[in-house]
Amino acid sequence: MNSSNNNCVEMSGSEDDDQMNMIEDLRRGPWTVEEDFTLINYIAHHGEGRWNSLARCAGLKRTGKSCRLRWLNYLRPDVRRGNITLEEQLMILELHSRWGNRWSKIAQHLPGRTDNEIKNYWRTRVQKHAKQLKCDVNSKQFKDTMRYLWMPRLVERIQAAATTTTTTTTTGCSSSTTTTTSTGTTTNSYPLNQSNNIDNNIVTSQLVMPQGQNNCGNMSTNFGNTQITPSYTPENSSTTAVSPGSDLTDCYFPVNSQNQNFIQQNNSIGSEFNDTLISPSAYFNPWMDYQGMVDQNNCRWSDAGNCGDDLSDNMWNAEEIWFLKQQFNM
DNA sequence: AATTAGTGCAACCGCAAGCTG
DNA sequence: CCAGCTTGCGGTTGCACTAAT
Structure with a gap:
């Protein structure tokens, strides 16, 4: 002493x-x-x-x-350090969409994480991506992008990581993952820690898509009535630690034909999405970003995936470029 | 090898709410 | 009720580290 x-x-x-x-x-x-x-x-x-x-x-x-x-x-002994896991990313995105910059409140639902850490994560990762997308992080466009593209993609990846047996099928340029638990039932496990006080329905309700609109991989039809199966614990979460280039960057475009349907359908329905989903270009200008990418990487469509540096760290990877090409007749 | 730019994170600052005498 | 103090929160800054040039 x-x-x-x-x-x-x-x-x-x-x-x-x-x-x-x-x-x-x-x-x-x-x-x-x-x-x-x-x-x-x-x-x-x-x-x-x-x-x-x-x-x-x-x-x-x-x-x-x-x-x-x-x-x-x-x-503090219970401070948890290290990479923000996929589950935590999803939680942060969801809770931020609900509460805004209430970092301490958000931190209460992420055991071991501090408000400062979450705040830093938001500023360094999420805001960076918003900047890349040339849109304001508080804009409806960006929030919808998070809610309907990034978050479903995160769920998909969490499920893939948490499966005991995984079957991967390739459709077009994308993969869909079927999750089968050890009991043989197919579920959409949700990354919620039961110890959290948060209502398990929060994330689900926020992610529910208008019927038939979100077809993001296997979770498509179940998304509106997801069977909550908390599978996340601090003990197992480390298996999905975020590695460089594996965070939100990968979620810009859940590239598959079904997501094209999602966007296309949103073009025609009279929903709240109309103002932002008339065209995906309402979110940002992919052509400008594509041009920038070509300039930066000095490569073209055909070899975008082989441009030395892994483009997954950049805005668009080969699949996403393919998607843009399909989407915008580029 | 040196310099510059970008990134992530720890720490600081100012403000406001809550508490206490 | 009020003034002074403490605590907590969100925004911002500064620095160390790394990658790029």
């Missing part, structure tokens, strides 16, 4: 962080191992809370705010 604790006097509380700044030279910036150790040790013996006095009593030349942040975002 830090010897300075012996001199710890509970002060009147009349000083705030700014005043503390004047009283003593406070440390800023990255925490040292020693500081971490001191903070952990102090909290282990005295518990957390009363951060200003905690900082003082622990002998840390840090503001209470800084100590709190360090503890909550980094030192």
Whole structure:
């Protein structure tokens, strides 16, 4: 225990962080191992809370705010580090569509994840993709893209990763995955942690497509009445850790003929999607992006998939380009 | 090899709500 | 009811690291 604790006097509380700044030279910036150790040790013996006095009593030349942040975002034993899993991505997308930038609220449903981490994920990943799509992250277009394209694609991939037996069939340029559980029943497992307080229906209800419109792989017809089979636990989630180039980038276009149907059908129905799905170009301008891609990669349609660098890290891979070609008669 | 640009993340800042005397 | 303080939240910044040139 830090010897300075012996001199710890509970002060009147009349000083705030700014005043503390004047009283003593406070440390800023990255925490040292020693500081971490001191903070952990102090909290282990005295518990957390009363951060200003905690900082003082622990002998840390840090503001209470800084100590709190360090503890909550980094030192807490239950903080979970590492890549955001597919399940977590799906949860973040869904909860953000529901609550907006309520990071702490979203974090409550992602055990071990901090609001800061989720916020960073959103800003660095999701907003980046919105920028690439040349649309505002808060726009209806982008939100619909997330809801009806990315999220179903994520579900599809989660299912594929979670299957005990997987049958892959190729239709056109895409694959559809049939999930068969060990009991022999075919279900659409949902990546919901039962320990979460969140209503399991939240994600489902948000993802329900107008009848017959979403035909994203095998989940197509079941999507509106998905059988919820929570399959996600922190223990197994690591198997689907996000690898570079495997996050939202892959979800821009769930490329299969059925999704073409989805878009085409949306063109003709009198639904809320009309204003955004009159044409996929309402979301963004794929031709401009294609041009940019060609410029950047110095390759063409035919060899887009063989352009050295894996295009999955870019906007469009070969399948997606094929899709665009079909979609826009390019 | 050096420089530049891009990315991810930890930490800071300001504000507001909640708490307490 | 009010003032002062603490805590929590969301936005922003700075820095380390990596890739590209």
